[in-house]
Amino acid sequence: VARQHQAALEQRLAGFHPADIAFVLESLEPEPRDLAWSLVRPERRGAVLLETADVVRRALVCHMPADEVADVVRPLDPEDIAELIASLPEESRRAVLERLDQADLAEVRSVLSFPEDSVGAAMDLDFVSVREDASLEAVQRLLRRRKELPSHTNELIVVDRANKLRGFLPISRLLLGEPESTVGEQMSRDPVFFYTDDRMQEAVTSFEKYDLVSAPVVNLHDQVVGRITVDAVVDAIAERAQTEGLRKVGLSGEDEDLFAPIRHAARRRWPWLAINLLTAFMASRVIGAFEHTIGALVALAALMPIVASIGGNSGNQSVALVIRGLAMNQLGPSQLRRILVRELGIAVINGLVWGFVLGVATFVLYGDPKLALVIAAALTLNLLVAGFVGVCAPAALHRFGRDPVMGSSIVLTATTDSMGFLIFLGLAAAFLV
Amino acid sequence: VARQHQAALEQRLAGFHPADIAFVLESLEPEPRDLAWSLVRPERRGAVLLETADVVRRALVCHMPADEVADVVRPLDPEDIAELIASLPEESRRAVLERLDQADLAEVRSVLSFPEDSVGAAMDLDFVSVREDASLEAVQRLLRRRKELPSHTNELIVVDRANKLRGFLPISRLLLGEPESTVGEQMSRDPVFFYTDDRMQEAVTSFEKYDLVSAPVVNLHDQVVGRITVDAVVDAIAERAQTEGLRKVGLSGEDEDLFAPIRHAARRRWPWLAINLLTAFMASRVIGAFEHTIGALVALAALMPIVASIGGNSGNQSVALVIRGLAMNQLGPSQLRRILVRELGIAVINGLVWGFVLGVATFVLYGDPKLALVIAAALTLNLLVAGFVGVCAPAALHRFGRDPVMGSSIVLTATTDSMGFLIFLGLAAAFLV
Numbered sequence: 001v002a003r004q005h006q007a008a009l010e011q012r013l014a015g016f017h018p019a020d021i022a023f024v025l026e027s028l029e030p031e032p033r034d035l036a037w038s039l040v041r042p043e044r045r046g047a048v049l050l051e052t053a054d055v056v057r058r059a060l061v062c063h064m065p066a067d068e069v070a071d072v073v074r075p076l077d078p079e080d081i082a083e084l085i086a087s088l089p090e091e092s093r094r095a096v097l098e099r100l101d102q103a104d105l106a107e108v109r110s111v112l113s114f115p116e117d118s119v120g121a122a123m124d125l126d127f128v129s130v131r132e133d134a135s136l137e138a139v140q141r142l143l144r145r146r147k148e149l150p151s152h153t154n155e156l157i158v159v160d161r162a163n164k165l166r167g168f169l170p171i172s173r174l175l176l177g178e179p180e181s182t183v184g185e186q187m188s189r190d191p192v193f194f195y196t197d198d199r200m201q202e203a204v205t206s207f208e209k210y211d212l213v214s215a216p217v218v219n220l221h222d223q224v225v226g227r228i229t230v231d232a233v234v235d236a237i238a239e240r241a242q243t244e245g246l247r248k249v250g251l252s253g254e255d256e257d258l259f260a261p262i263r264h265a266a267r268r269r270w271p272w273l274a275i276n277l278l279t280a281f282m283a284s285r286v287i288g289a290f291e292h293t294i295g296a297l298v299a300l301a302a303l304m305p306i307v308a309s310i311g312g313n314s315g316n317q318s319v320a321l322v323i324r325g326l327a328m329n330q331l332g333p334s335q336l337r338r339i340l341v342r343e344l345g346i347a348v349i350n351g352l353v354w355g356f357v358l359g360v361a362t363f364v365l366y367g368d369p370k371l372a373l374v375i376a377a378a379l380t381l382n383l384l385v386a387g388f389v390g391v392c393a394p395a396a397l398h399r400f401g402r403d404p405v406m407g408s409s410i411v412l413t414a415t416t417d418s419m420g421f422l423i424f425l426g427l428a429a430a431f432l433v
Numbered sequence: 434v435a436r437q438h439q440a441a442l443e444q445r446l447a448g449f450h451p452a453d454i455a456f457v458l459e460s461l462e463p464e465p466r467d468l469a470w471s472l473v474r475p476e477r478r479g480a481v482l483l484e485t486a487d488v489v490r491r492a493l494v495c496h497m498p499a500d501e502v503a504d505v506v507r508p509l510d511p512e513d514i515a516e517l518i519a520s521l522p523e524e525s526r527r528a529v530l531e532r533l534d535q536a537d538l539a540e541v542r543s544v545l546s547f548p549e550d551s552v553g554a555a556m557d558l559d560f561v562s563v564r565e566d567a568s569l570e571a572v573q574r575l576l577r578r579r580k581e582l583p584s585h586t587n588e589l590i591v592v593d594r595a596n597k598l599r600g601f602l603p604i605s606r607l608l609l610g611e612p613e614s615t616v617g618e619q620m621s622r623d624p625v626f627f628y629t630d631d632r633m634q635e636a637v638t639s640f641e642k643y644d645l646v647s648a649p650v651v652n653l654h655d656q657v658v659g660r661i662t663v664d665a666v667v668d669a670i671a672e673r674a675q676t677e678g679l680r681k682v683g684l685s686g687e688d689e690d691l692f693a694p695i696r697h698a699a700r701r702r703w704p705w706l707a708i709n710l711l712t713a714f715m716a717s718r719v720i721g722a723f724e725h726t727i728g729a730l731v732a733l734a735a736l737m738p739i740v741a742s743i744g745g746n747s748g749n750q751s752v753a754l755v756i757r758g759l760a761m762n763q764l765g766p767s768q769l770r771r772i773l774v775r776e777l778g779i780a781v782i783n784g785l786v787w788g789f790v791l792g793v794a795t796f797v798l799y800g801d802p803k804l805a806l807v808i809a810a811a812l813t814l815n816l817l818v819a820g821f822v823g824v825c826a827p828a829a830l831h832r833f834g835r836d837p838v839m840g841s842s843i844v845l846t847a848t849t850d851s852m853g854f855l856i857f858l859g860l861a862a863a864f865l866v
Contacts, residue, residue, distance in 0.1 A: 019642040027763055029771070051642075140608065149605040152646065154587060171604055172582040175573065208671055209452040209484075211664035213585060213646055230663050231644035234670065238641055241674030242757055245838075248678075249750045262775060266782040269750060273787055276746040280739040281794065287735040288798075294727070294734050301727050301734035302720040305741070305850070309713040310706065317682045317702060324675055330460055338462070342695060349699040354706055361714065365721075405678075417738070 010039040018044060022051035025060070034063065045072045050080050054087050055260070061088060066095035074100065078107035079125050079226075086112060086121075119203050120196030122236065123217045123226035126150040129157045132166060132184035136177050139169075152229040154213040158187045163223040165216055167191055193218055194228055200236045205329070207233040247406045250275075279414035283308070286418050290425035296433045299366050300425060303375055306358065308420030311382035314350065315412045318343045318390025323405060326398050340391045347387035351380030370432055378424035382416060385423075389415045443472040451477060455484035458493070467496065478505045483513050487520050488693070494521060499528035507533065511540035512558050512659075519545060519554075552636050553629030555669065556650045556659035559583040562590045565599060565617035569610050572602075585662040587646040591620045596656040598649055600624055626651055627661055633669045638762070640666040680839045683708075712847035716741070719851050723858035729866045732799050733858060736808055739791065741853030744815035747783065748845045751776045751823025756838060759831050773824045780820035784813030803865055811857035815849060818856075822848045 013021055013036070021040060025033055025048070037060055040048055049057050049072065061069055061084075069088075073081045073096065081104065085093050100108065107125060114120030127150060130139050139156070143149070155168040167187040177186045192206055193216045206212065207230060217226045246252065250272025287294070287304070294300050322339065325331040331339070355376035363372040393411040394404035446454055446469070454473060458466055458481070470493055473481055482490050482505065494502055494517075502521075506514045506529065514537065518526050533541065540558060547553030560583060563572050572589070576582070588601040600620040610619045625639055626649045639645065640663060650659045679685060683705025720727070720737070727733050755772065758764040764772070792809035796802060826844040827837035 017643065023642075023763075027765065027768065144609050146609065148609065151644065152587075153605065154585075154646070171608070172586065175604070175608065176577050176579065176581065208667055209456075210450060211584065211667075213587070213663065230646065230667070234641055234644075234663070234667060237667065237670050237674065241670065241677070242760065244674070245677065245681075245753045245757055248681075249746070249753045251750055251753060262778040262782065265775070266779040266786075269747070269779065269783060270786075272750070273743065273747060273783060277739070277743055277787060277791065280742040283742075284735045284739050287738070288732075291731045291735065295731045298724045298728045298734075299721075301731075301737075302717045302724065304734075305720070305738055305854075306710070306713040306717050308738070309716075309846075309850070310710055313682070313709040314702070314706060317684055317705070320678045320682045320684060324678055327675065330456075332460065335460065342698070345695040346699040346702065349695065350702060350706060353699075353703075354710060358710065413742075417742070421738075 006039060009036070010041075013039055014041060014044075018047040019051040021048045022053075022056075026053055026056050030059065033060075042072065043075065046074075046076045046080070046084070049073075049084055050076070057084070057087055058089075061092070066092055066099060069096045070099035074104070077124075077126060078104050079111050079123065082108045082111035082121075086116075114196060117200050118196065119194045119198045119200060119217055119228055120226075122200055122203075122232045123196070123228050124150065124152075124214075124232070125226045127157055127216070127224070127227045128153060129159045129163070129224060130169065130183050131160070132158055132182065132187070134183050135179065136174055136181055136183065136186065137179040139174060139183060140179070150227075152214050152227075152231060156183075157191075157216045157224055157227070158183055159224050165191065165193055165218050165222055165224050168216065191216060195220070196225060200233075203228050204233055204236055204240075208237075244405055247403065248409060250406065275410055276413075279410065279417065282414065283417040283421055286421045287425065290421075290429060293425055293429045293433050297371075297428065299368075299371065300428050303362065303371075304421055304424050307375065307378045307382050307424045308417045310354065310379060311386040311416035311420045312413050314347065314383050315386030315390035315416050316409065318387055319394050319404075319408045319412055322391055322394045323408065326394065326404060331395070336391070336395055340388070343387040343391050344384060347383040348380070351383040354383075355379040371428075374427045374431055375424065378420070378427055381423050382420045385419045386412070386416045439472060442469070443474075446472055447474060447477075451480040452484040454481045455486075455489075459486055459489050463492065466493075475505065476508065479507075479509045479513070479517070482506075482517055483509070490517070490520055491522075494525070499525055499532060502529050503532035507537075510557075510559060511537050512544050512556065515541045515544035515554075519549070547629055550633050551629065552627045552631045552633060552650055552661055553659075555633055555636075555665045556629070556661050557583065557585075557647075557665070558659045560590055560649070560657070560660045561586060562592045562596070562657060563602065563616050564593070565591055565615065565620070567616050568612065569607055569614055569616065569619065570612040572607060572616060573612070583660075585647050585660075585664060589616075590624075590649045590657055590660070591616055592657050598624065598626055598651050598655055598657050601649065624649060628653070629658060633666075636661050637666055637669055637673075641670075677838055680836065681842060683839065708843055709846075712843065712850065715847065716850035716854055719854045720858065723854075723862060726858055726862045726866050730804075730861065732801075732804065733861050736795065736804075737854055737857050740808065740811045740815050740857045741850045743787065743812060744819040744849035744853045745846050747780065747816050748819030748823035748849050749842065751820055752827055752837075752841045752845055755824055755827045756841065759827065759837060764828070769824070769828055773821070776820040776824050777817060780816040781813070784816040787816075788812040804861075807860045807864055808857065811853070811860055814856050815853045818852045819845070819849045 025036060028036055049060065052060070069092070073084055085096055085108065088096065097105065097108070111121060153171065155170045156174065157165065158167045158169055160166050167189040168191045169183055169187045173186045192210055192212060194203055196217055196219055212230065214227045214229045216224050217228055219225050250269070322331065325335070325339070358379055359372040359376035362375050363369060389412050394408040397404040397407045458469060461469055482493065502525070506517055518529055518541065521529065530538065530541070544554060586604065588603045589607065590601055591599045593599050600622040601624045602616050602620045606619045625643055625645060627636055629650055629652055645663065647660045647662045649657050650661055652658050683702070755764065758772070788809035791812055792805040795808050796805040822845050827841040830837040830840045
């Protein structure tokens with residue numbers, strides 16, 4: 001019965017799109033996953049691996065001998081082979097490379113040589129180029145000899161004799177133009193193009209802005225070496241979006257693997273917890289310096305976390321606005337100054353409003369008007385600190401080439417906690433005790 | 434001289450892509466922005482408005498009389514007019530609609546009738562459809578009569594006599610196929626398509642998965658009414674990514690307008706601050722209940738924020754993982770159970786490790802072994818609470834159709850703060866004082 005069941009499953013998987021099989025594999029636990037994987041037909045395994053998340057892909061490939069991996073990837077395009085191989089451990093990568101054909105090998109190596117996150121590493125090597133002096137009719141004849149066009153071919157790339165980029169010919173103009181006219185007459189001369197070592201982020205920005213489907217990629221001699229297509233751009237945007245939430249709390253894409261051993265997962269979180277423990281400890285030392293004050297008026301201990309916590313929440317709003325502005329490239333120095341003035345203004349307004357609310361609540365609870373005044377003042381001052389650090393921390397991290405998404409909240413919370421305690425307890429020591 | 438300067442600027446703007454003009458406008462402060470806007474040629478203003486962020490667009494349009502707005506949008510496609518008009522205040526929307534031509538009006542109204550965030554609201558009404566029995570040659574002849582194809586036309590939509598979807602004919606097959614063969618012979622019969630009231634998120638998922646450039650949109654009678662194209666999908670992904678960071682701290686896309694009055698901006702942040710003030714107040718009341726304990730051992734006041742804060746940090750890591758899993762549709766009930774067990778396991782390991790570190794630090798500072806034990810135990814227990822809430826809060830919010838990105842951190846921090854204080858002070862009251 002089990003065998004019948006398997007045969008039926010194999011049959012069903014054969015009708016699935018590789019992306020759907022990848023989805024199934026990602027959702028399965030290791031053992032059923034290996035079983036399902038064995039039911040995927042060998043000739044489709046390469047396409048499925050391409051669609052699978054990195055961690056799952058690595059888990060699947062690690063169990064396969066190098067010969068088998070080589071067989072699986074051989075039918076793929078060189079850039080896809082490179083993408084797969086890049087996620088393998090160093091030694092199995094070499095073993096697979098040794099088993100590839102010479103022609104593929106050169107191309108795979110060239111793609112692998114581009115830095116991760118560069119246009120070169122994400123480009124498609126397969127494209128159709130034509131010369132300016134060809135007639136549309138001749139181009140159509142030429143194309144008919146191919147059985148199909150590379151995917152996402154919405155334009156042919158026009159090059160000169162030295163393979164240098166001259167322009168592009170939209171497929172629609174090839175279809176609609178006079179067959180006797182030449183490529184040079186019909187083409188557009190101002191193509192958006194990228195260099196192999198441009199960062200993917202630049203491609204993302206241009207594709208978003210100009211609604212592109214594909215764009216040529218050239219080397220340093222302006223020779224066309226490939227195309228970047230919108231599906232790679234979509235993947236890059238989605239990848240960036242998905243990792244942002246993780247980066248914000250000190251995790252990386254590797255932490256998405258639900259099936260890695262718990263020990264390793266726990267250890268990967270140590271740096272983040274260590275930094276936060278350190279900042280919490282600093283804040284705790286600030287409180288420690290006021291133990292005498294708290295001993296004299298214990299109500300302070302209950303109230304002080306409120307001042308610190310609202311500061312953190314308010315500052316995180318400033319951080320989010322600045323990070324969004326930075327991501328959209330909309331914050332020059334004059335905008336930053338403007339945003340800073342603005343956030344400080346908002347801090348004053350909200351400090352007075354919520355300081356008043358908190359002061360009244362404190363007075364109702366403790367019946368001490370001076371305590372109420374102190375907490376209202378402390379809240380306002382800490383919101384000002386939060387607004388200042390909330391704007392400056394991400395801007396400074398960005399300026400110095402660090403990741404503002406990851407560092408800002410640490411810097412902010414460290415400041416709003418310590419300063420919140422310092423301001424509140426300091427005012428209390430001066431005016432109350 | 435100023436006039437010469439303006440003429441030169443006008444000249445330069447005329448050479449810009451509308452998206453680049455929009456970028457310039459978004460980066461300017463209100464006064465120079467209005468000046469620059471007046472230099473954009475009237476016939477290009479519609480295209481520029483389309484590329485501009487919502488808030489800036491609204492600011493620009495608000496100063497224009499309805500007649501002028503109608504003139505500006507009239508040359509645009511109906512779906513673009515609808516997009517522009519949707520961002521106008523109710524009464525100017527009506528005024529502009531009244532000034533449109535009858536033909537456009539009907540289409541604009543139909544697009545406006547789809548809910549925001551639906552495929553219908555984002556679809557392109559311009560598409561080319563053909564019948565199965567036409568020959569490729571006839572189709573090519575038909576296309577030549579048009580001067581150009583709608584943008585992102587990588588396939589023609591094949592429909593029957595009743596305009597029902599039958600399949601699609603990739604442009605490449607139109608180019609490469611035998612001219613005498615029919616559309617029916619060359620077309621693909623299994624198109625990915627969407628209903629007008631599908632949510633954009635579904636389109637995003639399919640486009641990512643299957644690397645689409647465009648896909649037909651049908652109404653409830655399976656009749657083709659438009660196309661959804663990859664540029665709309667890219668916009669949707671980017672939009673979602675950019676608002677996630679803002680939603681996490683209780684802001685909306687509206688808060689990106691740096692030039693709105695500060696009073697309004699301050700007020701928009703009140704709900705978030707109010708909720709957080711409330712949860713901080715609850716945590717404060719927990720501390721208040723232990724004032725007697727703190728009075729007896731003031732060191733507790735300095736140490737208690739550490740326990741609460743590490744709990745929040747650790748829990749936010751669980752939240753980020755669950756939210757990412759939910760966004761990728763990878764968390765069924767069995768995965769959720771697995772992730773919960775996993776996070777609790779990680780919490781135990783990290784609780785013991787960092788509880789030990791914190792215990793040693795406490796012992797060094799205060800020389801009190803019992804205090805060290807209590808804080809180590811409290812940290813471990815609070816990490817368990819954080820792991821539990823960090824997994825369950827986003828999962829529950831998602832299950833009940835609420836936004837897990839926005840609500841999770843509030844629920845989490847409220848719990849880890851209150852429970853952190855309760856556990857630590859409770860243990861201290863029981864074993865120390």
